[in-house]
Amino acid sequence: MTATQPFPPGRYRPVIPALLALLAGAAAMAMTEMTHAGSFTDLQPRLPTRVNGWQAAAEDRIFDDRTIFSYINGAGEVYRAYNMQACLSRRYVKKGDTVIILDVFDMGAPEDAFGVFTHDTDGVRIDIGQDARFRPGWLSFWQNRFFVSIYVEEESAAAEQAVKALGRQVATIAGKPGRRPQILEMLPTKGLDTGSIRYLHHPIVLNYHYYLFDENILHLSPQVDATLASYSRSGEQARLLLIRYPQTQTARKSLAGFRTHYLPDADSAGAARLENGRWSAVRLAGRLLTVALEADSRQLAENLLNEAGRNAAKE
Amino acid sequence: MQHRNNKRVITRRDFLKTGSYAAAGSLVGLPLLRRASAQTSAKSRVVLIRDREVIGQDGNLNGHVLESMLDRAVTALLDAPDPKTAWGKLFRPNDVVGIKTNVWSPLPTPEALETALVFRLGQVGVKSGSIAVEDRDIRDNPVFMRSTALINVRPMRTHHWSGLGTLLKNYIMFVSAPWMYHGNSCERLGAIWKKPHVNGKTRLNILVMLTPLFHGIGPHHFSRRYLWPYAGLVVSTDPVAADATGARIIGAKRNEFFDSHRPISPPPLHIAAADTRFGLGNASADRIDLVRLGWGEQILI
Secondary structure: OOOOOOOOOOOOOOOOOOOHHHHHHHHHHHOOOOOOOOOHHHHHHHOOOEEOOEEEEEEEEEEOOOOHHHHHHHHHHHHHOOOOOEEEEEEEEOOOOOOEEEEEEEOOOHHHHHHHHHOOOOOEEOOOOOEEEEEOOEEEEEEOOEEEEEEEOOOOHHHHHHHHHHHHHHHHHOOOOOOOOHHHHHOOOOOEEEEEEEEEOOHHHHHHHOOOEOOOOOOOOOOOEEEEEEEEEOOEEEEEEEEEOOOHHHHHHHHHHHHHHOOOOOOOOOEEEOOOOOEEEEEEEOOEEEEEEEEOOHHHHHHHHHHHHHHHHOO | OEOHHHOEOOEHHHHHHHOHHHHHHHOOOOOOOOOOOOOOOOOEEEEEEEOHHHEOOOOOEOHHHHHHHHHHHHHHHOOOOOHHHHHHHHOOOOOOEEEEOOOOOOOOOOHHHHHHHHHHHHHHOOOHHHEEEEOOOHHHOHHHHOOOEEEEEEEEEEEOOOEEEOOOHHHHHHOOOHHHHOHHHHHHHHHHHHOOOOOOOEEEEEEEEEEEEOOOOOOOOOOHHHEOOOOEEEEEOOHHHHHHHHHHHHHHHHHHHHOOOOOOOOOOHHHHHHHHOOOOOOOOHHHEEEEEEEOOOOOOO
């Protein structure tokens, strides 16, 4: 990404166990603008030490946005892309059974906890926290400003029950429900596949879900909210990308960049037929860039942009 | 489209033009990137060797079987009469050899394999002080810094950013800013192999497929549920051909396990790009001479 570099480069560092006191100070500073949020250090002492016969083992490990790479390797980029403040990892052990690993990510804001949750929404919906998914061996959910992952190294019925019980306990102590990103309200509701909704700020996350450019042409940054979702209407499919910028000037620059690099053949309505026969269209509604991606028809692309524009006008 | 400094911005439409975005998982190649010239003339030999005895009933590896597999593979790869001759074709006593391993804790390169590699280098006459086995600190390792040759050895697994953790991907620690290569499914990984301190040094690539990971979940991208005892090694002097072979096996395993077409996600674009864009080797099956040795059940390729 070279068009703009709003994201400071991360570094791979060796494991440096964080001092809790230091983390507490940092977390407290980070939370000054948060609503609802219980502090990370408030949460830690209340995390369960036992669940269904599993016992918390050793000391918790805490990672920050740099040391996270030592824990989860390159996937740490995902959490950094959502402004991760800290990650607490606790292992639960039971003689003769699998280890259960609890990772609680303090994302700093509920919107980003939601965002990182939407990065992977495979699995079965389950009623834990604000949204949850369960797949064999892994439970993920978000609550308040926390994204929570609980996984087992070996599956068993007892471990699955313990994972769900642990998840419910953690969700209960994670604080009141947090806000969902406001930009979601601008998504047209008709035909929306709610399981496909992604919320993001970072080009690397956008490109993971839908590759568009090898550069940050859309000027995504921590200050920019974006959502990507899939639609199905009357047998036709499309994806819709909405990006809301803090400044109109940036929105205009992004529109111009998109038209120059992606839709140079767009007509006066901002629509063009792609090489695969589908349609893409782009439009600016104030500070909201609306982009229809690979719609099965021009009509569907334009309808989505019109409806998103109307939703934005209600703001 | 030209961007700053006349750099061309690559967009999704470039892929749509050739229909290759959807087909990227099948390694048919990337668009707009003219085939590099170096690798087009000859097929690449890849040896796939399997031995079910390499993994015991208790799940532990049998080091002796593993060492034997390595020797048989290298001997077949180089059409040599015996392992000693084969290793002698690859390395000289005055070589300084960095063995780029992988320490990812859920699925590291087996220590027994590292030991076997060091032993074989010693037999060729490479001095012990001229051999290093390293992963994350290779840029600071004095042997790697003065290396004349590299061995690339790592387990095959699915990977969050690149689709697959491959031999090509294993060299990401040769650069100071690995995250710079994460964009577009790490498609640019081949560029690392062109850097002066890496270019042309790799003599042998060993893709460890003893218990490969064919699917990942969660922040750690790991579950034992998605390991299987394939009991294989994929060995080649061509990293692209070895990776492409491994990718086909992983793809077949995913389809079998999930009982549906379940492409590797994200698509491992870097393998095809290493062929078509960076000229590091052959990705297409029709340019790979695959030699199968040993156990043939459920070979998947």
